[in-house]
Amino acid sequence: KQEVTQIPAALSVPEGENLVLNCSFTDSAIYNLQWFRQDPGKGLTSLLLIQSSQREQTSGRLNASLDKSSGRSTLYIAASQPGDSATYLCAVNGNQFYFGTGTSLTVIP
């Protein structure tokens, strides 16, 4: 079974800082990897989808990378804002989507 780990579990940064969230997985036989954000009491909002043949995807201030051979993905957030405060989850898709437990991000004004 695919194991997905996200480190750190929680992160607090001052506004304007650039930051990196990490996701590691144990089985490199994947179709794609997806990053989500989840606000309290809400569903998951898709941020970026990286196919297994891709190395990175960008959307605005977000950049996600994928190194399938080492079982790692990172989500880079540039110039963080208080509105970025949320829990960020990665999901690895092999025969099904396996989710990490998320990184809870707080951006302090």
Add this chain to the structure above:
Amino acid sequence: EAGVVQSPRYKIIEKKQPVAFWCNPISGHNTLYWYLQNLGQGPELLIRYENEEAVDDSQLPKDRFSAERLKGVDSTLKIQPAELGDSAVYLCASSLGGADTGELFFGEGSRLTVL
């Protein structure tokens, strides 16, 4: 374009009572998923449909949980009877295409509290 719609958003019931959750996926999405999310955890798959066929229900506790997706569009997840441990958020998601290609889109979830 409307997103994934779920109802009810919140449900409080006593143990041993039945409960049902409804999901309408994004128009045209042939793959539909039901996930369970406990507090502080990532979602865990309960069942996946491709059109009206349940292609992965290996993690659905079939003694008390059931699901259907008639006509390959909206879906219902039922629990009967509910137990205290079923308190969680039930999330529905959909994707265009099969499990190997599709980007997942989630609804707001249905939060169940069993007393």
